[in-house]
Amino acid sequence: MAGRTQLFIRIGRIVGIGQPGWYGGNRWSFGTVANAYMLVRDGRICRIGTMDTLMQSLLVEADEIIDLGGRWVLPGFCDAHTHLLFPATREEEWLMRLRGYTYQEIARRGGGILASAQRFAESSDEALIEGVLARLDHLVRMGTTAVEIKTGYGLTVDQEIRAVRLLARVREQTRLTVRITVQALHALPVEYRDARQRYIRAVCEELLPAVRDYVDFCDVFCEEGFFTPEESLEVLERAVQLGMRVKVHAHQFGRTGGIEVARAVQAVSVDHLEHLDEEDLVVLRSWRTMPVVLPGSSFFLRKPFSPARRLLDSGLPVALASDWNPGTAPSGNLYFIWHLACAYMGMTPEEAFTGLTVHGAVAMDIEGGALYEGGVATFQVVEPVQSLAVYPYEFGHIPVRQVYIGGERVV
Ligand code: NIG
Numbered sequence: 054m055a056g057r058t059q060l061f062i063r064i065g066r067i068v069g070i071g072q073p074g075w076y077g078g079n080r081w082s083f084g085t086v087a088n089a090y091m092l093v094r095d096g097r098i099c100r101i102g103t104m105d106t107l108m109q110s111l112l113v114e115a116d117e118i119i120d121l122g123g124r125w126v127l128p129g130f131c132d133a134h135t136h137l138l139f140p141a142t143r144e145e146e147w148l149m150r151l152r153g154y155t156y157q158e159i160a161r162r163g164g165g166i167l168a169s170a171q172r173f174a175e176s177s178d179e180a181l182i183e184g185v186l187a188r189l190d191h192l193v194r195m196g197t198t199a200v201e202i203k204t205g206y207g208l209t210v211d212q213e214i215r216a217v218r219l220l221a222r223v224r225e226q227t228r229l230t231v232r233i234t235v236q237a238l239h240a241l242p243v244e245y246r247d248a249r250q251r252y253i254r255a256v257c258e259e260l261l262p263a264v265r266d267y268v269d270f271c272d273v274f275c276e277e278g279f280f281t282p283e284e285s286l287e288v289l290e291r292a293v294q295l296g297m298r299v300k301v302h303a304h305q306f307g308r309t310g311g312i313e314v315a316r317a318v319q320a321v322s323v324d325h326l327e328h329l330d331e332e333d334l335v336v337l338r339s340w341r342t343m344p345v346v347l348p349g350s351s352f353f354l355r356k357p358f359s360p361a362r363r364l365l366d367s368g369l370p371v372a373l374a375s376d377w378n379p380g381t382a383p384s385g386n387l388y389f390i391w392h393l394a395c396a397y398m399g400m401t402p403e404e405a406f407t408g409l410t411v412h413g414a415v416a417m418d419i420e421g422g423a424l425y426e427g428g429v430a431t432f433q434v435v436e437p438v439q440s441l442a443v444y445p446y447e448f449g450h451i452p453v454r455q456v457y458i459g460g461e462r463v464v
């Protein structure tokens with residue numbers, strides 16, 4: 054038998070077997086196999102079967118036999134929207150919001166993204182990298198094996214270039230798959246308060262050309278109080294002209310035009326979508342994109358949730374992500390996101406599972422999120438349950454016991 058082989062035996066159930074892809078209405082009819090074994094060769098799955106069909110020869114020839122003792126196997130989660138490169142938590146703003154201030158009011162008083170940006174500039178490279186690596190460690194223990202990370206707390210051209218460099222270093226120091234997004238517009242830096250157009254020009258002419266070869270995507274925050282659709286479009290068109298693929302933060306606080314902007318540049322994903330009407334659904338169906346919904350920020354801000362049920366019923370797919378950031382979603386727990394998707398957005402456990410796995414992978418354009426022969430052996434070993442719904446039902450509980458990335462045990 055050529056190559057290094059690992060034989061995982063006595064798997065209670067393997068869930069998420071099938072081809073990765075874009076499934077309208079999240080109708081991914083993934084397979085499951087109970088009482089299973091899985092053969093992995095050089096980090097790739099080469100056979101899945103039931104224990105009663107396991108040939109004695111495999112047991113003899115495998116380099117390593119791993120007895121999972123009835124635990125279940127799920128694909129690693131693919132978190133397609135995070136802002137993990139931040140200098141510090143902002144719990145003082147959370148306390149202000151509990152006293153009645155809104156997210157936008159806090160931003161206007163110099164808190165929010167601007168406060169993080171100031172601390173970002175004052176922080177050392179080492180401290181920032183350590184912070185991200187610690188969060189990645191936390192994520193993988195919760196079953197996440199691939200993650201998109203946005204810059205966005207640099208704000209100035211120099212600091213944003215630094216942020217991209219730091220993320221490139223992070224990528225080399227982790228086993229997780231990392232996609233890097235330059236958040237080209239996040240908040241207007243204080244020093245540009247009276248010079249918006251000059252800032253947009255600096256982003257287009259200095260920042261984007263400098264980072265184009267080092268990032269996977271370019272994103273903008275198109276929202277009232279942040280950037281207009283015209284400004285967002287100007288930046289994204291420039292990004293496209295430079296050969297970059299784009300994403301948009303759209304309709305988080307209102308119907309502020311971000312979906313039209315996303316269409317104009319054929320965004321790979323359109324993220325947030327808390328505020329939608331019928332016309333928006335029509336526009337979203339007009340090109341092949343992945344809506345990414347972020348119930349963690351709605352929960353934390355106590356704001357409306359994205360109407361994911363309506364997206365699905367109109368035939369669109371939905372990916373679910375954490376949005377982990379210090380201002381609006383200070384958690385990367387995708388098991389809790391799974392619960393929120395079912396409890397507040399009308400998704401079934403299976404639809405939400407699809408959103409956390411294959412659709413997260415599509416939103417990042419990576420391999421992963423599904424288990425199939427020939428696919429990468431990246432998966433979580435979880436406590437066995439009576440049915441898949443138990444995972445989102447037991448909110449707050451993390452059932453992860455082991456994690457493998459490309460056949461290598463990382464947890
Ligand atoms: O997705 N686009 C805004 N970014 C975050 C919030 C960032 C912050 O408050 O630090 C979001 O909600």
Ligand code: FE
Nearest residue numbers: 134136302376
């Ligand atoms: Fe975000």
